[in-house]
Amino acid sequence: MIAINVDMDKCQHYGQCVFEAPDIFKLNDDDKLEFVATADDSRRSDIESAVDVCPMQAISIVE
């Protein structure tokens, strides 16, 4: 399993991560980020892409 962390002090709710891994990240009705905190190892590549595209560099994979 992979543990995902988003630093909510940094996140500006840009939603770029949503395109890379929509099953993990989504914007709610108020345009605020929601995410699931764990994912299967098979999702690693898309989650790394989400880490890459986040303008605030707010997402980390907890190793």
Added chain:
Amino acid sequence: MSKSVVIVGASMGGLRAAEALRNNGFAGRITMIGEEAHLPYNRPPLSKEVLAKEVTHEAVAFKLRSQVEDVTWHLGDPATSLDLDKKVVTTASGKSFEYDGLVIASGLRPRVLDLPNGKISGRHTVRTLDDAIGLRAELVPGTKVVVAGAGFIGCEVAATARGLGCEVTNVAIDPYPMIRPLGEQLAAELQRRHESHGVNFKLNHGISDLIGTEKISGVVLDSGEVIQADVLVEAISSHCNVEWLSETKLDISNGVLADSALRAVTTDGASVEGVYVVGDLARFANPLFDNEPRRIEHWNIPTETGKRVGSVLSAYLADAENFAELVATPFMPLPSFWSDQYDMKIQGFGMPGLADRYELVAGELSDELVMGYFRGEILIGVVGIGMTSEVMKYRKELIS
């Protein structure tokens, strides 16, 4: 013997290329040559939140993934020449590095004004961490700051300096701030918002000289008007860091010309095998829009180009059967940008600067909004202030 890759420019584009080489199975030696002494860090915060707080490498450093643990870092020693025939890069200290694959990732540096009384202190640019540390120290409440240039970085620095209690004048030769990506209507609205936060604009003007003996005390506009200043921040445009390529036959007329596989191209139009370009320097055609090669100075491009190079170059070095197929796969990354100014979250996709027409597609001009940019009937760009979900709807349309 196992093959080796040299990457010149130890910033975002170079880092992403190194990661992608490893992710695509390249196991040989990777050497990163960097002019700056720092490990790769993220530049956008330097004009925004980090400039408003304490500027440290830790606050902006990219996390180094396990894939790139074994990369050799050769920092603080810029590349000074390239020999394409011998496949060797030489650095300022006289070291030479042989390669089988080369990634050109040396990016841009700010252009500064050439002024008669230019050799006085108080002049700043914002490209590197060290630049931001130096500027931050001067931005204390009451400081008179003149920002030259009203593009992304100029507008962000103006907003951040206002937030820190400085008096800010923005001087630019353009008629409105950020007019190129935004178009006149939204740019005029942006100006209004900056003015409501207390920024004073001198538009349609250039700077012709500085006043001061050791330290700057004023800025002279081309109209003759003098504006008091303790600090001048120059964010007018950039130079490409291509001097180290000047002895080669590569087309470096504007950045480095690249084919759709991001191989560097010579002035005769031939692609050079094994030599690739990423990031702000790469001038390539994007079939999403047209066949005109352009450089795109947005933050998602180092990642997109780095990934592309990682996949093509690793196949090349492995003599992989799918190399030709990879090269032929179209490369069409969607440019994306954002900017934080005051409480505004500006986010854009596509190439709004190429539009012949724009239209407010959601929200209101004086509030949160989404502007659509069209060439003929086709949507080629979208910019939003707030309204993230709406912006994302139009983003989908751009890639469909």
